[in-house]
Amino acid sequence: MKVLVSTLTKTALTGAVFLIFYSQAVVGQTRRPTANTPSAAKVKVTQVDEVAFKKLLVPNGKPLLINFWATWCDPCREEFPDLVALDQEYKGKIDFLTVSLDDPADIATTVPKFLGEMKAEMPAYLLKTPDESAVISSVSKDWRGGMPFTALYSPDGKLAYFREGKVVMETMRAELGKLLAPASTAKKDELYVTIDFVKIKDGKRPETMYYYEQNWKPYREEALKRGIIHSYELLESVLVTTAPFDLILITRYSGEEQHKNSEKNFEPILKQMRPNGPATMNAVKPDEFRQSVFVYRGKDLTSSFN
Amino acid sequence: MKVRFLFAVAILALAGFVLMPTPTGQAAAGLEIGATVESFSLPDTDGKVQTLEALKGKNGTVVVWLSAQCPVVKAYKDRINEMAADYQTKGINFIGINSNASEDATWVKSNITEYGYKFPVLVDKGNALADKWGATVTPEVYYLDKKNVLQYHGAIDNDRSGRNVTDQFLKTAFDSSLSGKPIAKTRANAFGCTIKRVGE
Numbered sequence: 079m080k081v082l083v084s085t086l087t088k089t090a091l092t093g094a095v096f097l098i099f100y101s102q103a104v105v106g107q108t109r110r111p112t113a114n115t116p117s118a119a120k121v122k123v124t125q126v127d128e129v130a131f132k133k134l135l136v137p138n139g140k141p142l143l144i145n146f147w148a149t150w151c152d153p154c155r156e157e158f159p160d161l162v163a164l165d166q167e168y169k170g171k172i173d174f175l176t177v178s179l180d181d182p183a184d185i186a187t188t189v190p191k192f193l194g195e196m197k198a199e200m201p202a203y204l205l206k207t208p209d210e211s212a213v214i215s216s217v218s219k220d221w222r223g224g225m226p227f228t229a230l231y232s233p234d235g236k237l238a239y240f241r242e243g244k245v246v247m248e249t250m251r252a253e254l255g256k257l258l259a260p261a262s263t264a265k266k267d268e269l270y271v272t273i274d275f276v277k278i279k280d281g282k283r284p285e286t287m288y289y290y291e292q293n294w295k296p297y298r299e300e301a302l303k304r305g306i307i308h309s310y311e312l313l314e315s316v317l318v319t320t321a322p323f324d325l326i327l328i329t330r331y332s333g334e335e336q337h338k339n340s341e342k343n344f345e346p347i348l349k350q351m352r353p354n355g356p357a358t359m360n361a362v363k364p365d366e367f368r369q370s371v372f373v374y375r376g377k378d379l380t381s382s383f384n
Numbered sequence: 385m386k387v388r389f390l391f392a393v394a395i396l397a398l399a400g401f402v403l404m405p406t407p408t409g410q411a412a413a414g415l416e417i418g419a420t421v422e423s424f425s426l427p428d429t430d431g432k433v434q435t436l437e438a439l440k441g442k443n444g445t446v447v448v449w450l451s452a453q454c455p456v457v458k459a460y461k462d463r464i465n466e467m468a469a470d471y472q473t474k475g476i477n478f479i480g481i482n483s484n485a486s487e488d489a490t491w492v493k494s495n496i497t498e499y500g501y502k503f504p505v506l507v508d509k510g511n512a513l514a515d516k517w518g519a520t521v522t523p524e525v526y527y528l529d530k531k532n533v534l535q536y537h538g539a540i541d542n543d544r545s546g547r548n549v550t551d552q553f554l555k556t557a558f559d560s561s562l563s564g565k566p567i568a569k570t571r572a573n574a575f576g577c578t579i580k581r582v583g584e
Contacts, residue, residue, distance in 0.1 A: 150455040150456075151455075151577060152453070153577075153578065153580070179575045181545065208543075208550065209542065210539075210542065210573065210574045211539065211542070211572040211573045211574060214574075215573065221573070222521045222524060222538070222573050222576075223539070223573040223574050223575045223576050224520045224521035224576055224577060224578030224579065225576070225578060226578065242521075242578050243578045243580075243584060244584070288516075359516075
């Protein structure tokens with residue numbers, strides 16, 4: 079234990095860096111555009127190159143939402159009514175702009191025409207660049223270029239959330255809510271947490287990550303939807319190879335009661351999502367590729383530092 | 385001891401939040417360059433099960449994610465067909481994969497005829513292979529060497545219209561690899577269509 083404590087303290091104080099793996103809920107809703115279509119001439123679309131584009135990524139004191147789309151992209155067009163609704167809902171609270179990847183030849187025709195039909199009031203840009211790969215990487219290292227793509231930046235310019243594919247309104251509202259809610263109003267002192275420190279055995283990282291991506295995370299996404307947990311995170315130690323663990327799995331609960339009932343609350347989710355037991359990448363069993371070295375259960379101590 | 389440990393845990397967790405407040409969103413899991421790919425088996429549009437091992441080329445394999453309805457794939461179809469024909473003679477075989485939940489085998493089959501693909505296109509129902517490899521966009525290519533080691537991943541070239549191509553990422557990777565030289569650019573992205581997954 080002493081060794082573990084020492085390593086943990088050293089790890090923390092030397093500034094261990096972690097990567098967080100994510101997933102999210104899939105619940106959608108759609109709205110149809112209304113009639114009285116404005117003409118294309120009323121909608122202004124500004125062409126930007128990669129230099130001007132990077133300036134767009136800098137928030138101006140508010141959360142910044144950017145949607146990448148194109149008229150040739152069916153799901154992009156399908157989700158646009160939702161984006162327009164989001165813009166109306168959060169007008170004044172966030173900055174929201176759209177970036178079209180259409181052919182520059184369409185900047186005065188099909189692009190503004192569609193935006194006009196949608197009654198979109200967000201500032202509209204069209205990106206023309208010879209180096210799409212650099213632009214894509216500048217938005218998110220996890221983006222391969224699939225559209226639609228929506229990125230949410232916090233007021234200090236950090237990428238807070240992204241979605242490759244059509245936005246899920248509930249999820250987007252929740253992410254916006256996180257940025258808009260003052261930290262002081264969060265009742266962190268009421269949070270309880272389970273932290274599981276996991277060691278990957280024999281270099282079986284693919285099996286381990288597959289296991290958590292396919293089981294642990296989907297379970298928690300469903301738990302979030304059902305309101306039986308507060309939040310979750312999966313952290314990976316990437317720099318400190320001497321640490322006696324490789325992953326930290328954190329699940330937070332809104333209060334002691336929810337924490338105490340977690341096992342009972344998770345049971346129906348596990349039965350529904352994985353009736354035959356957790357998914358594994360291959361024949362290697364969970365005990366053979368990962369080991370839980372320590373589990374902390376109790377109050378979320380991080381709240382006392384805020 | 386307990387207090388010190390709890391303090392360490394708290395600091396550790398806090399360090400994660402403060403030092404690197406990272407975004408939430410879809411995971412970036414998938415194959416890394418240099419990873420050896422396990423063989424897979426998927427049905428073709430006639431329901432016949434095909435495997436990577438049976439379809440691979442003697443000098444390498446390109447696995448390309450396709451879509452029957454994506455305009456970007458349509459814009460690339462001639463370039464894909466030309467490269468597939470050209471490099472098949474050099475021992476590199478192409479395998480198409482369709483993981484789109486919105487495109488069934490019948491549609492994929494008619495699309496093969498329409499686009500003139502001369503290489504097998506397999507149907508990844510339930511997007512299991514796309515999930516395993518981390519494929520998210522069409523067209524998206526994975527170039528494997530003869531030992532099934534991933535050499536290049538991403539876009540075919542740097543211009544989806546085909547009018548202003550100045551960097552042929554995939555072709556350059558082929559030529560470097562076949563001549564025994566290191567591949568300068570092993571990853572590149574380009575705008576395309578997001579693969580429609582089940583449940584979305």
